[in-house]
Amino acid sequence: MPLETQAKIRFDWFLPVIVLIISISGILNLYSAVQHVPEDRELYLTQVYWFAFGIVAAVVVATIDYRIFERYAYVLYVIGIVLLFAVLLFAREINGSKRWLEFGTFRLQPSELMKIFLIVALARYINRQPRVSKSLLADVGIMGLITLLPMLLVLKEPDLGTALMLLIIFVTTLFLYRLNLSSILISLGLLLAVAPFSWTYLFHDYQRQRIISYLNPDADILGASWHANQSVIAIGSGQVTGKGFMLSTQNRHEFLPAQSTDFPFPVWAEEQGFIGALFLIILYLVLILWALRIALRAKDRFAMVSAFGIANIFFWQAFLNIGMVSALVPVVGITLPLFSYGGSSILMALLGVGLLLNISMQTSE
Amino acid sequence: MALETYSRDLIVLRKRFRWTFAIVIVCFAILVLRFFQLQILQGERYLTQSQANIVRVHDVPAYRGTMRDLKGRILASNRPSYEILLTPAFFDYEQDFETVCDFLSLGPAEREELARRYKEQEGLKAYQPMLAKENISRDELALFETHKMDLRGVQVAYHPIRVYPLGRVAAHTIGYLSEVKEEDIASFPERGYRPGDTLGRAGLERLYESILRGRRGWYKTIVDAKGVAMDQVDARNVVDGPLRKEPVPGKDITTTLDADLLRLIDRIFLGYPAGAAVVVDVHTGRILALYSKPAFDSTEMAAGLTRERLDEMNASPFHPWIDRTILADYFPGSAFKPFPAIAALESKTVGEHDSVNCPGFLEIGNRVFRCGGQHGLVDMAKAIAYSCNVYFYNLAVMVGMDRIAKYSRDYGFGERTGLGLPGEVPGFVPSREWYIFRKKVRFRPGYTMNMAIGQGNLKVTVLQLALAYAAIVNGGYLYYPQIVKSIEEPDGTPVQRFMPEVRRTVPLSPDTRRILIDAMQSVIEDPLGTAYGTAVEGVSIGGKTGTAQVARQKQKKGQEMRDFWYFSRDHAWFVAFAPVENPEIVVAVLVEHGGAGGKTAAPLATDIIGQYLKEMY
Numbered sequence: 001m002p003l004e005t006q007a008k009i010r011f012d013w014f015l016p017v018i019v020l021i022i023s024i025s026g027i028l029n030l031y032s033a034v035q036h037v038p039e040d041r042e043l044y045l046t047q048v049y050w051f052a053f054g055i056v057a058a059v060v061v062a063t064i065d066y067r068i069f070e071r072y073a074y075v076l077y078v079i080g081i082v083l084l085f086a087v088l089l090f091a092r093e094i095n096g097s098k099r100w101l102e103f104g105t106f107r108l109q110p111s112e113l114m115k116i117f118l119i120v121a122l123a124r125y126i127n128r129q130p131r132v133s134k135s136l137l138a139d140v141g142i143m144g145l146i147t148l149l150p151m152l153l154v155l156k157e158p159d160l161g162t163a164l165m166l167l168i169i170f171v172t173t174l175f176l177y178r179l180n181l182s183s184i185l186i187s188l189g190l191l192l193a194v195a196p197f198s199w200t201y202l203f204h205d206y207q208r209q210r211i212i213s214y215l216n217p218d219a220d221i222l223g224a225s226w227h228a229n230q231s232v233i234a235i236g237s238g239q240v241t242g243k244g245f246m247l248s249t250q251n252r253h254e255f256l257p258a259q260s261t262d263f264p265f266p267v268w269a270e271e272q273g274f275i276g277a278l279f280l281i282i283l284y285l286v287l288i289l290w291a292l293r294i295a296l297r298a299k300d301r302f303a304m305v306s307a308f309g310i311a312n313i314f315f316w317q318a319f320l321n322i323g324m325v326s327a328l329v330p331v332v333g334i335t336l337p338l339f340s341y342g343g344s345s346i347l348m349a350l351l352g353v354g355l356l357l358n359i360s361m362q363t364s365e
Numbered sequence: 366m367a368l369e370t371y372s373r374d375l376i377v378l379r380k381r382f383r384w385t386f387a388i389v390i391v392c393f394a395i396l397v398l399r400f401f402q403l404q405i406l407q408g409e410r411y412l413t414q415s416q417a418n419i420v421r422v423h424d425v426p427a428y429r430g431t432m433r434d435l436k437g438r439i440l441a442s443n444r445p446s447y448e449i450l451l452t453p454a455f456f457d458y459e460q461d462f463e464t465v466c467d468f469l470s471l472g473p474a475e476r477e478e479l480a481r482r483y484k485e486q487e488g489l490k491a492y493q494p495m496l497a498k499e500n501i502s503r504d505e506l507a508l509f510e511t512h513k514m515d516l517r518g519v520q521v522a523y524h525p526i527r528v529y530p531l532g533r534v535a536a537h538t539i540g541y542l543s544e545v546k547e548e549d550i551a552s553f554p555e556r557g558y559r560p561g562d563t564l565g566r567a568g569l570e571r572l573y574e575s576i577l578r579g580r581r582g583w584y585k586t587i588v589d590a591k592g593v594a595m596d597q598v599d600a601r602n603v604v605d606g607p608l609r610k611e612p613v614p615g616k617d618i619t620t621t622l623d624a625d626l627l628r629l630i631d632r633i634f635l636g637y638p639a640g641a642a643v644v645v646d647v648h649t650g651r652i653l654a655l656y657s658k659p660a661f662d663s664t665e666m667a668a669g670l671t672r673e674r675l676d677e678m679n680a681s682p683f684h685p686w687i688d689r690t691i692l693a694d695y696f697p698g699s700a701f702k703p704f705p706a707i708a709a710l711e712s713k714t715v716g717e718h719d720s721v722n723c724p725g726f727l728e729i730g731n732r733v734f735r736c737g738g739q740h741g742l743v744d745m746a747k748a749i750a751y752s753c754n755v756y757f758y759n760l761a762v763m764v765g766m767d768r769i770a771k772y773s774r775d776y777g778f779g780e781r782t783g784l785g786l787p788g789e790v791p792g793f794v795p796s797r798e799w800y801i802f803r804k805k806v807r808f809r810p811g812y813t814m815n816m817a818i819g820q821g822n823l824k825v826t827v828l829q830l831a832l833a834y835a836a837i838v839n840g841g842y843l844y845y846p847q848i849v850k851s852i853e854e855p856d857g858t859p860v861q862r863f864m865p866e867v868r869r870t871v872p873l874s875p876d877t878r879r880i881l882i883d884a885m886q887s888v889i890e891d892p893l894g895t896a897y898g899t900a901v902e903g904v905s906i907g908g909k910t911g912t913a914q915v916a917r918q919k920q921k922k923g924q925e926m927r928d929f930w931y932f933s934r935d936h937a938w939f940v941a942f943a944p945v946e947n948p949e950i951v952v953a954v955l956v957e958h959g960g961a962g963g964k965t966a967a968p969l970a971t972d973i974i975g976q977y978l979k980e981m982y
Contacts, residue, residue: 175385176378230590233418236403236411253419253589270415274404278397285393289386296382304378308385319392326399 012294012360018287019338019353023051025280026264026339032245033259033267036252043260043341050343054350061354066362069355070302073117073124077146080117083110084153097157100344109344111154111162116351118166119309121146122173127302143170161333165316168192172312176305227263230255231325234266235277242273260341262333266325280339284318294356297363307359310352313337420604421586421594424559426525427579428855430615432539432569434624435653435850440539441570441663443525447506450494453487454593456518465519468508469498492591494520527563529663531624534631537688538622538655538786538848540568541666557581563667568688569848572785573618576852582612616860617853621651626977630656633972637965639957641689642973643831647948649865650832650844652784657689682928691782691789694824695955698962699752699895700911700938701773701819701830703837703881705760706745708772710877714764717880720744723755727814734758734814737895737912745880750887750894752910752963754818761817762810769816770796775871776833777843778825783868784846792829795822819911831953834940837881838907838948841873885909886945888963889971896939896967901975905945908970910962911938934958939966943974950974 027044034040061069069076083101087110091098100107122143129139147170154163171192234250243249248270250256256263269277291311298304314337321336323329335342337349403411432441449469456462462483466476479497486495497519498505509521527542542563550558556575558564564578565571585608586594623644630642637658644654661678670678678685687693709715723740726733736754740747748756761769773779779794795816800808815821828846836843845866852860885907888894895910913936920929937959942948952970959965 233411233414236408237415239404239408249419250415255590277400281396288389292385296379315389322396328399
């Protein structure tokens with residue numbers, strides 16, 4: 001059998017095109033979402049700069065042999081942990097939580113980057129295990145600990161949404177870990193998919209409130225449900241064709257909370273209608289399926305687990321964010337990758353895309 | 366590690382991707398279905414909700430129609446009541462609160478109360494204006510107008526309130542407004558009342574509610590989530606349909622009442638705690654005055670009575686709520702005598718010159734019926750002038766109850782006049798049948814005799830008596846009483862004019878009419894007439910006195926002797942018309958517990974006529 005190094009290097013045009021369409025839609029939507037807030041008018045420009053920076057970073061990541069990342073995965077992981085500690089020590093509290101490291105006007109949210117670092121670290125751990133391991137539980141335990149450390153640091157900020165994403169990365173990575181665990185993992189995956197719906201349809205209001213206030217005593221239940229309600233009104237009132245660009249009344253009249261970070265999609269749905277919403281949902285679906293395809297074709301475990309992990313981030317963040325704004329799942333602060341405002345979020349997403357491109361150029365078939 | 370094992374390992378792992386593709390597709394299909402549900406199935410509803418979020422509809426109250434008297438003087442109209450509103454979100458509490466309190470001249474307790482309410486409002490409702498003081502004075506208004514540039518978050522607003530220049534005079538007839546109650550809103554869904562609205566609660570305000578009130582308008586403002594009004598320029602981009610609907614002001618009403626006459630009557634009634642007067646235009650049935658004393662003050666009623674004032678009025682032995690012109694019926698006493706007289710003459714049962722000797726009493730069986738005096742030999746004219754009961758006892762026996770009852774009914778007694786004001790009572794005219802079948806007593810001539818002198822079971826209202834007298838002096842035309850002359854648009858354009866309407870033409874021979882008019886002139890001008898001495902220079906007046914007995918009183922526990930004495934006195938009546946040669950008006954006066962009609966009521970009635978015809982007519 002010939003060596004894999006002879007694999008064709010093909011550039012995957014499809015992925016960057018989809019990413020670009022989503023990103024441009026997001027910037028346009030952001031422009032519309034913030035025009036009525038005088039101090040935020042320029043926000044979309046910041047977003048454009050971050051995209052430029054992120055694209056450069058993605059190109060760099062795409063061109064370096066990913067085995068380099070494999071080698072330094074734990075180093076990246078440790079850098080991430082150090083940054084998270086730094087956040088807890090040095091960050092300024094904004095709206096009740098510490099999330100950002102500030103270097104002048106430049107703000108970085110390490111918990112976003114930690115998502116990628118964690119994926120890479122877990123991928124490396126799995127990659128380096130012998131094919132037949134005698135200590136399955138010990139492996140799961142070690143990976144659990146690798147996840148738990150950053151998760152606790154993020155929870156301490158507190159940032160429930162990101163902590164939840166780290167947990168999801170861990171659980172879904174296990175999905176690819178061992179064959180004989182398949183039945184357990186599949187049912188676990190199904191459980192996770194069903195959980196949001198049982199949340200909405202199985203529990204009574206007061207039960208949900210108890211659960212939420214148990215998990216997060218500071219949650220503003222009334223405020224959250226009011227926001228979710230206003231978000232649903234925004235989406236629904238867009239009807240089929242939408243109210244038109246810059247004409248979202250729910251946004252312009254300040255009924256939507258965090259319309260640039262957590263709730264940009266309702267603005268889009270209100271202004272572009274069902275057609276626009278369907279367009280974006282399908283783009284995300286295609287992006288995720290494409291990422292899974294890349295994972296499927298990966299030529300080693302590290303590449304497969306990494307690509308799968310990135311696909312997972314896109315899937316869960318898109319699904320939870322869009323589900324949250326349409327009141328299918330409770331309101332937790334999870335952004336819509338490539339669409340929400342936020343430099344670190346974009347950087348994370350584009351680094352992920354870069355890694356995906358990298359892997360896709362070295363597929364086995 | 367061998368590459369081969371690696372690949373085999375991957376092949377095993379790849380099998381699991383089937384599941385992941387499926388899960389992703391299912392989840393996104395759910396999202397699409399959700400958006401289909403929200404945007405297409407329920408889109409209409411959410412569009413409505415998103416509009417409701419940002420559109421505030423503000424009422425523009427309709428201007429309630431003005432009520433005027435026949436000469437155009439105002440009986441009821443509106444004036445703005447100003448109030449001061451604070452909006453915590455814009456108001457600088459530290460700097461301006463004391464200033465505002467000083468401007469409003471609030472006492473320490475009021476300041477504390479306002480500060481407490483302010484603190485309550487500050488949180489969630491900080492963008493909603495709150496009331497600091499309502500109904501502020503002109504001076505206070507001027508202070509705020511001059512300083513409005515320095516005081517942020519302070520707003521002067523106003524709403525119209527109803528004023529009644531006549532105050533207590535004719536208050537029952539004009540009526541008053543009060544806030545709608547739950548049951549009003551439920552009873553008249555078509556009028557669209559809302560809490561906080563007012564409606565006509567009594568009198569003409571109530572009767573003409575639907576004409577006076579007009580229809581409210583509205584305007585829309587565009588607000589954000591905090592309720593702050595936004596730039597209205599682009600409201601049209603956001604709101605479908607019109608942004609403003611002008612209110613339709615209520616229509617004005619011109620009544621037949623005469624404000625000056627009413628004030629005159631009120632002056633003349635000074636010193637008498639309770640009574641009533643009705644002035645009717647003989648040729649049209651138009652009511653120039655409906656006066657009842659004591660009364661409430663309509664302006665005070667509209668502003669809302671305090672608990673104490675309400676208790677005080679409810680406890681008053683004079684029952685100020687009752688309109689004595691139409692809501693209460695009385696024995697007419699001798700003021701009724703013209704009607705048995707008409708029955709006698711028209712049925713030719715008794716002739717003009719048939720005479721009776723009056724020894725001061727009449728014995729029937731073992732009962733003695735008294736007269737007011739020993740009148741000697743009296744004919745019809747003298748019997749009326751001197752108010753001889755013995756004559757009318759004899760007349761009653763000869764004419765019979767049913768005939769007297771028939772003529773009485775012809776003149777409108779025993780049924781509502783059709784004035785239309787709420788609560789009017791019909792009075793009562795008894796008959797033989799009524800005594801036998803309803804009261805289940807053996808019919809005795811004494812019943813008829815009492816009826817002929819306006820006692821027994823006969824009951825009339827002041828208005829009925831005035832209209833019946835008008836029918837006598839105008840030759841038999843019983844009019845519907847008319848109190849509203851016309852309805853106009855606010856700019857004066859007539860909408861509807863009401864013509865006098867004859868309710869019934871009663872056969873009345875000129876002879877009978879002449880006999881009665883002459884006799885009633887003698888009441889005042891014959892030295893022995895019951896109202897002799899009440900004549901007014903320059904006007905010839907005719908009329909008939911009445912002294913109606915009051916049911917025998919028992920001194921109540923704790924009642925003062927003075928009150929007991931007052932409430933035991935007879936009611937005094939006088940119904941007058943003038944000028945005798947060509948009567949224009951009828952004035953019916955009732956002085957409750959006034960004693961003898963000739964002494965108490967007659968001077969009031971002639972005084973009213975004298976001053977009215979001389980000074981105003």
